[in-house]
Amino acid sequence: MRKVGVFVCHCGNNIAGAVEVERVTEALRSYPGVAYSIDYLYVCSDPGQDLIKEAIAERDLDGVVVAACSPVMHETTFRRTVAAAGLNPYLCEVANIREQCSWVHRDDIERATLKATQIIETIVEKVRHDEPLLPLAMSLVRRALIIGGGIAGLQAASDIAAAGYGVILVEREEGVGGRMAQLSGTYLNFDSTVDLLREKIEAVTRNPHVTVLTRAQVEELGGYLGDFKVKVRRQGNDEEYEVGAIVVATGYELYPQEWLSEYGGERYPDVIDGLEFERMLSPTGPTGGEIRCPSDGRVPQEVVFVQCAGSRDPERGVAYCSKICCMYTAKQAMMYKMQVPQGQAYIFYIDIRALGKGYEEFTQRGMEEHRVLYLRGKVSKVFPQDGKMMVWGADTLSGKGVEVAADLVVLATPMVPSAGAFELARKLRVATDKHGFFSEAHPKLRPVESLTPGVYLAGACQAPKDIPEAVAQGSAAAAKVLSLFSQEKITHDPIVAVVDSELCAGCGICVEVCPYEAREIHPLTKIAVVKEVLCQGCGACLVACPNKASQLRNFTPTQVMAMIGALV
Amino acid sequence: MRVRLSIRETRGEFVKRVEEISGQEILACNQCGKCSAGCPAAMAMDLLPSQVLRLVQLGLEEALTSETIWLCASCLTCLSRCPKGVDLPRIMEALRQLVLRKEGDRLELSALPADFLSEAPQLAIIAGSRKYLS
Ligand SMILES: Cc1cc2nc3c(=O)[nH]c(=O)nc-3n(C[C@H](O)[C@H](O)[C@H](O)COP(=O)(O)OP(=O)(O)OC[C@H]3O[C@@H](n4cnc5c(N)ncnc54)[C@H](O)[C@@H]3O)c2cc1C
Numbered sequence: 011m012r013k014v015g016v017f018v019c020h021c022g023n024n025i026a027g028a029v030e031v032e033r034v035t036e037a038l039r040s041y042p043g044v045a046y047s048i049d050y051l052y053v054c055s056d057p058g059q060d061l062i063k064e065a066i067a068e069r070d071l072d073g074v075v076v077a078a079c080s081p082v083m084h085e086t087t088f089r090r091t092v093a094a095a096g097l098n099p100y101l102c103e104v105a106n107i108r109e110q111c112s113w114v115h116r117d118d119i120e121r122a123t124l125k126a127t128q129i130i131e132t133i134v135e136k137v138r139h140d141e142p143l144l145p146l147a148m149s150l151v152r153r154a155l156i157i158g159g160g161i162a163g164l165q166a167a168s169d170i171a172a173a174g175y176g177v178i179l180v181e182r183e184e185g186v187g188g189r190m191a192q193l194s195g196t197y198l199n200f201d202s203t204v205d206l207l208r209e210k211i212e213a214v215t216r217n218p219h220v221t222v223l224t225r226a227q228v229e230e231l232g233g234y235l236g237d238f239k240v241k242v243r244r245q246g247n248d249e250e251y252e253v254g255a256i257v258v259a260t261g262y263e264l265y266p267q268e269w270l271s272e273y274g275g276e277r278y279p280d281v282i283d284g285l286e287f288e289r290m291l292s293p294t295g296p297t298g299g300e301i302r303c304p305s306d307g308r309v310p311q312e313v314v315f316v317q318c319a320g321s322r323d324p325e326r327g328v329a330y331c332s333k334i335c336c337m338y339t340a341k342q343a344m345m346y347k348m349q350v351p352q353g354q355a356y357i358f359y360i361d362i363r364a365l366g367k368g369y370e371e372f373t374q375r376g377m378e379e380h381r382v383l384y385l386r387g388k389v390s391k392v393f394p395q396d397g398k399m400m401v402w403g404a405d406t407l408s409g410k411g412v413e414v415a416a417d418l419v420v421l422a423t424p425m426v427p428s429a430g431a432f433e434l435a436r437k438l439r440v441a442t443d444k445h446g447f448f449s450e451a452h453p454k455l456r457p458v459e460s461l462t463p464g465v466y467l468a469g470a471c472q473a474p475k476d477i478p479e480a481v482a483q484g485s486a487a488a489a490k491v492l493s494l495f496s497q498e499k500i501t502h503d504p505i506v507a508v509v510d511s512e513l514c515a516g517c518g519i520c521v522e523v524c525p526y527e528a529r530e531i532h533p534l535t536k537i538a539v540v541k542e543v544l545c546q547g548c549g550a551c552l553v554a555c556p557n558k559a560s561q562l563r564n565f566t567p568t569q570v571m572a573m574i575g576a577l578v
Numbered sequence: 579m580r581v582r583l584s585i586r587e588t589r590g591e592f593v594k595r596v597e598e599i600s601g602q603e604i605l606a607c608n609q610c611g612k613c614s615a616g617c618p619a620a621m622a623m624d625l626l627p628s629q630v631l632r633l634v635q636l637g638l639e640e641a642l643t644s645e646t647i648w649l650c651a652s653c654l655t656c657l658s659r660c661p662k663g664v665d666l667p668r669i670m671e672a673l674r675q676l677v678l679r680k681e682g683d684r685l686e687l688s689a690l691p692a693d694f695l696s697e698a699p700q701l702a703i704i705a706g707s708r709k710y711l712s
């Protein structure tokens with residue numbers, strides 16, 4: 011019979027304030043299977059953990075119950091403690107007598123004490139029947155797949171390759187560089203994107219560890235963290251790759267102008283969006299870098315920039331702030347003024363969001379040095395009149411409705427997820443938010459991971475971002491991949507489902523209910539098998555199996571019945 | 579009524595003159611409103627000081643018709659607090675000068691009643707002369 015040690019924690023006054031821990035400890039001493047029972051002020055402290063280790067050694071314990079806070083807090087801690095004393099960690103369990111007892115029964119010490127005793131007794135029953143388990147080893151392919159070759163994807167690729175690991179970069183266009191390659195200069199210094207990109211692209215394409223696949227897309231994804239199987243369709247042919255981790259960096263596109271009917275809905279050639287204006291400013295663009303009205307090629311003397319064109323508009327556009335347009339609009343207005351010094355640039359805005367190092371100073375420079383006139387109000391309507399584009403807006407600072415007869419109107423339309431992002435997310439089994447941007451695992455603490463293990467996010471595919479942010483996120487995603495690749499081996503929790511082959515009838519119900527695709531019917535034996543690395547131990551198959559052939563390790567019917575027996 | 583903004587006004591003679599006389603960059607003001615918030619005469623004004631400056635930024639000469647420019651006491655409270663270092667009292671002075679130069683002086687010293695002259699503090703006479711004579 012198993013010799014179980016019980017360690018009852020006071021948690022200072024947290025538990026001891028409502029539960030008479032000495033009485034509980036005393037009661038457990040005579041419970042069947044319990045060889046040792048003691049209480050302590052803080053079991054999670056170093057001396058507390060030493061108490062467990064010493065008891066295991068001196069009393070030859072082969073099971074441990076720590077009665078303390080929620081297992082979410084310290085299960086890992088205590089399992090590590092018993093492992094250090096030579097005991098299999100899965101023979102240690104936590105009985106939650108804080109969140110589920112002392113905290114909710116502060117006013118009734120008698121009953122709280124009784125309840126704590128009973129909770130611990132159920133866990134003693136569980137431990138008596140726990141089997142020692144070993145973590146499941148998983149294979150780890152030390153090669154990464156990067157989807158999207160914009161600046162975020164390029165950054166992730168170059169960082170991963172620089173550490174000596176293989177990278178497959180899948181880009182659906184003819185070349186890499188993404189949207190950045192379409193820009194003219196960048197704020198804050200008007201640096202040429204061509205120069206900035208050249209270096210980055212060379213670092214990636216010249217690295218022997220990197221395979222760049224252009225005009226290529228991910229067709230299918232199978233497998234899991236450490237061992238994904240990817241089918242890539244490239245120029246009509248399918249190719250298979252094995253990778254251990256995936257970085258999604260599919261970027262953005264702009265909200266369609268045609269949906270902004272009040273601004274012309276793409277009907278007027280002299281109303282363009284920010285990216286079209288970037289092409290005009292770029293030396294490699296259609297006008298060779300000269301700003302011209304698309305209608306007749308004249309140099310525009312008055313240019314109106316319309317910020318928040320479609321953004322911050324939950325009623326008919328997108329509710330979110332596109333975050334980078336305030337900055338690129340300021341940049342574009344300044345670049346216009348540098349080329350056409352005698353011209354006038356107007357910027358209609360709701361707020362000026364210049365949130366970055368040096369950004370506020372940059373927009374102020376636009377006003378002071380380049381005499382850009384900011385008008386506080388959202389433009390209501392743009393229409394042609396006497397050969398010009400009439401812009402109706404307001405200046406709420408002076409309380410006046412205003413109009414400008416502009417030669418050229420540039421709409422700062424919001425970033426939206428790139429076309430096909432949603433379909434890709436489905437293939438990757440990764441969540442997207444209500445706008446279609448890829449969802450991070452935690453908005454504060456896990457910003458570059460998706461909720462799917464092994465799939466990371468970088469750049470504007472996750473939310474509107476500018477280049478420095480996309481680069482930072484590319485490097486952060488690469489760091490996540492590298493910390494995965496630098497592990498000697500990766501393991502999986504062994505609390506997974508098992509099939510009793512004597513009882514399984516091969517009906518396949520479990521295959522259908524498993525939300526993680528961890529089940530299949532074996533083609534030869536015709537009974538259900540568990541793909542252990544995919545199993546998350548949720549228990550859906552246990553409930554579904556009509557023959558009770560499906561069981562979860564260390565949550566067997568014998569255990570559950572014994573636990574209930576301790577209560578009733 | 580909708581006001582037409584155009585390069586003729588935003589970069590026109592009026593704006594140029596205000597900037598020349600005041601020596602200020604009118605677009606340096608980011609319309610934070612701190613000047614108006616602290617102005618001791620604001621309660622009597624038809625437009626807030628920052629609104630007068632806004633009209634100038636837009637190139638609108640109606641700034642000249644505001645009572646505010648005459649009510650400004652040149653106390654320099656706004657200047658001492660402006661985050662952008664805009665010398666608004668100088669801009670007020672420039673606006674007054676533009677009116678006075680066009681419409682003539684607003685004060686005839688010889689027409690002031692004798693009993694007023696005997697009672698008014700010397701400083702008021704000097705300040706009044708500065709403000710109402712071009
Ligand atoms: C008008 C304008 C001006 C700007 N100016 C500046 C500026 O001055 N400074 C600044 O810092 N930022 C600026 N930006 C922002 C900048 O463009 C972005 O921050 C940057 O491009 C984001 O990089 P990314 O790699 O995340 O996405 P992207 O540049 O969009 O790259 C994504 C890549 O993924 C590829 N792709 C997409 N879907 C798939 C798929 N399913 N399979 C394979 N490949 C796919 C695309 O073809 C593309 O190559 C500006 C943006 C606009 C709109």
Ligand code: SF4
Nearest residue numbers: 318331332333335336
């Ligand atoms: S970044 Fe500026 S222009 Fe763009 S949506 Fe946000 S507030 Fe509007």
Ligand code: SF4
Nearest residue numbers: 607609610611613660
């Ligand atoms: S305090 Fe200065 S910056 Fe603010 S509104 Fe007045 S003049 Fe403009």
